[in-house]
Amino acid sequence: MKPIFSARDLAVTQACVAALLFILMPILHLIDNSQYKWLSMFHGIGATLTVLLSCYMLHLIYPLLRGKVGAVKRLKLILLLVNILTLASIVTANWLYIGYRAPDGARQWFIYHHPSIHLILMEYKEFVALFPVPLGIGALWILHRFGKEMEQSSNTGISSVVAILLTLMWICLMIGFVFGLAMVKIKGV
Amino acid sequence: MMKQRKTGEILAVFISIFLGLSTLITSHIWSITNPTTANYFLLKVGSWLPGWWGIGTYAGKEMVGFIVWIVSWIIFHFIFKNIQISLVKWISIFVFSMFALMILIWPPIYHAIWGWLPTKP
Numbered sequence: 001m002k003p004i005f006s007a008r009d010l011a012v013t014q015a016c017v018a019a020l021l022f023i024l025m026p027i028l029h030l031i032d033n034s035q036y037k038w039l040s041m042f043h044g045i046g047a048t049l050t051v052l053l054s055c056y057m058l059h060l061i062y063p064l065l066r067g068k069v070g071a072v073k074r075l076k077l078i079l080l081l082v083n084i085l086t087l088a089s090i091v092t093a094n095w096l097y098i099g100y101r102a103p104d105g106a107r108q109w110f111i112y113h114h115p116s117i118h119l120i121l122m123e124y125k126e127f128v129a130l131f132p133v134p135l136g137i138g139a140l141w142i143l144h145r146f147g148k149e150m151e152q153s154s155n156t157g158i159s160s161v162v163a164i165l166l167t168l169m170w171i172c173l174m175i176g177f178v179f180g181l182a183m184v185k186i187k188g189v
Numbered sequence: 190m191m192k193q194r195k196t197g198e199i200l201a202v203f204i205s206i207f208l209g210l211s212t213l214i215t216s217h218i219w220s221i222t223n224p225t226t227a228n229y230f231l232l233k234v235g236s237w238l239p240g241w242w243g244i245g246t247y248a249g250k251e252m253v254g255f256i257v258w259i260v261s262w263i264i265f266h267f268i269f270k271n272i273q274i275s276l277v278k279w280i281s282i283f284v285f286s287m288f289a290l291m292i293l294i295w296p297p298i299y300h301a302i303w304g305w306l307p308t309k310p
Binding site: 094095097098099101102111115116119120123124126127128130131134135138141142145146149157158160161164165168172175 | 193203248254258276283284
C-alpha cells in the first residue's frame with residue numbers, strides 16, 4: 001500500500017513542531033521580572049533561531065557532498081541567513097553583557113555564590129560563541145568563489161572544505177547555546 | 190571555458206580564521222597576565238562600540254580579533270591566490286588547530302597551564 005503521507009511532509013511537520021517549542025523557551029521569559037527581560041528575550045530568540053536554522057543548514061551539506069543540482073545555491077542562501085542571525089545574536093549578546101557585568105548583576109552573583117559557573121561556562125561561552133562568525137563567512141566566501149566549479153564537477157575536495165567549516169561552526173553555535181541555557185537555568189541576567 | 194580558481198584562496202581562509210581567533214584568545218590571556226597595559230589598550234580599541242563602557246575589555250578583544258582576521262585574510266588572499274594546495278593536508282591541520290584553540294580557551298585548561306587560582310577571570 002502507498003504511504004498515506006509523504007516522508008517529506010512528516011519531516012517538515014516534525015521540524016516545525018520542534019522549532020516552535022524551542023522558540024517558546026526564550027519567549028516564556030515574558031513572565032520573568034528582570035530589568036533586562038526584553039533584552040534577554042531578544043538574545044534568546046536570536047540565538048535559538050540561529051541554532052535552529054544552522055541545524056537545517058547542516059542538512060543541506062549532504063546534497064552538496066553528493067553533488068546534487070542546485071545544492072550550492074540553496075546552501076548559500078541559508079548560510080547567508082545563518083551568518084546574519086549569528087551577527088544579530090552577537091550584537092544582542094554584547095548588549096546583554098552590560099547587564100551581566102552591571103553592579104549586583106549575574107556576574108557578581110556567580111562570583112559570590114558559584115565562581116566556577118562564571119569561569120567554566122561564561123568565560124568559555126563568550127569566546128567560543130564568536131568562532132562561528134569567521135567560520136561562516138569564510139565558508140560563504142568559498143561557496144561564492146568556487147560555486148560554479150562545484151556545480152560543474154563534483155570530484156573536487158572543495159565541498160568537503162565547506163562541510164568541515166560548517167560543521168565546526170555548528171559545534172561552536174551549539175556550545176554557545178547549551179552553555180547559555182545552562183547559565184540561565186542557574187541565574188538569569 | 191571558465192578560468193579555474195586556485196585552492197590557495199582556501200588556505201588564506203583557513204590561516205586568517207586561525208590567526209583571528211588566536212588573537213582573540215591571546216588578547217584575553219594578555220588582559221589577565223598584564224591588566225594595566227592590556228586593559229588600557231583593549232578599552233581604547235573597543236571604545237567606538239556603543240555600550241563599550243559596560244562591555245569592558247571584551248569589546249577590545251572582539252575588535253583586535255576581528256581586525257587581525259580581516260587584514261590577514263586580505264593579505265594572504267593575494268599571496269596564495271596563484272598556488273594550488275593539498276586540501277587533505279590542510280583540512281587536517283585546520284581541524285586539529287581549531288580543536289586545539291577550543292580546548293585551550295576553556296578556563297580550567299589555561300588556569301591549569303599557568304597555575305592560576307579559580308578566582309582569576
